[in-house]
Amino acid sequence: MKYLDEFRNPELARRLFAELHAITTRPWAIMEVCGGQTHSIIRNGIDQLLPPQIELIHGPGCPVCVTPLELIDKALAIAARPEVIFCSFGDMLRVPGSGRDLFRVKSEGGDVRIVYSPLDAVRLAQANPTREVVFFGIGFETTAPANAMAVYQAKQLGLRNFSMLVSHVLVPPAIAAIMESPDNRVQAFLAAGHVCSVMGTWAYEPLVARYRVPIVVTGFEPLDVLEGIRRTVVQLEHGEARLDNAYARAVRPEGNVTAQRMLADVFEVTDRGWRGIGVIPQSGWRLSASYRDFDAEVRFAVQDIHTQESTLCHSGEVLRGLLKPNQCPAFGRECTPRTPLGATMVSSEGACAAYYQYGRFVQLEESDVTRI
């Protein structure tokens, strides 16, 4: 595939690694915000081939992982209702709520369906006028335009039986929260490329200025990730803090203006709880006033939800970069992808799942790391 294979070329990767080894003189802690990048880093063993001074801290950028427990429990309550067809992206089905997950609800008779696109849920609502179709609208800025279009279409079509359970989260406020936290160790960020494809890069300028922290917009293929790290290290080594775009083939500074216009119509900014982290002010979107009729939380008035997080799970520390997944005592023992205790073990972009899938059961000693 054009523009996929080229950015996985091992010979070019070797050169980028060599360059990184040549320019790194001091220890640096860099956070990749996006779970897709975490997955790429662990799958390709990038963290093990980097100069030993560079530590990659895995960030909170997996929407499945940070969707608050309370919202999962609301989803479970709505999905269990007999009149409801509950539609979700596949990753959400195994996310543990307080007692069970969506798979359990399905096996107990709930009509839970996996859809590829939110527009599939709109079509289901058209085809099933006597049922209530609810879509679980989670995601970062990347997914928001798709979810916004689904609600917009439902309104255009006058569908009364479609609604969305919205839990959208935003990257810039999360970066601010990480920089503000007293135990922060992050010195630079790889920003999530596809989030910036939608939103552009302008929202990161104030963060670079306020925290004097380099932010480099980075793609997902191995060469993209390496180039993002290289540009970050160049800045750190020179004591600079700039916003840089290492993913120009997919990211324009202004972003996707057409999508942003739709987002401004359908959503409005709100405070959001992040699973494992807590409430971050102004860090998410909910449906705007003109689309409130399509809000599943309002339509189904799911109240009296009492949440109970597993006491064994350390995903909050993992999501804040304070703990590597294999440092969690439950990792690979009580907690596996088949029996996940926390959301970070469920989604393929969750740090715990990535570590499990690629066999990172022990922390490598420095001497074990393959040198190039």
Next chain:
Amino acid sequence: MCLGIPGQVKEIYELNGVRMGKVDFAGITKEVCLAYVPEIGVGDYTIVHVGFAITQLDEASAQESLRLFEEMGVLQEELADEVS
């Protein structure tokens, strides 16, 4: 689930008043919503996420990145060769 996959636009049409199209992902063709990439044409490359094209891939930038990587590390290798 945030994955965006590059593909090539093969066909563009309207469905219920929305701009849609067929996008080829290395041999697999899928229906994709093109409403957010009004400037895109048949033959162009795009990144698709949950059934939506979110951005057009800029071929010139892609080539430029690859050229930069080609040049990378060459100097160190030459130096290393001289030493060994």
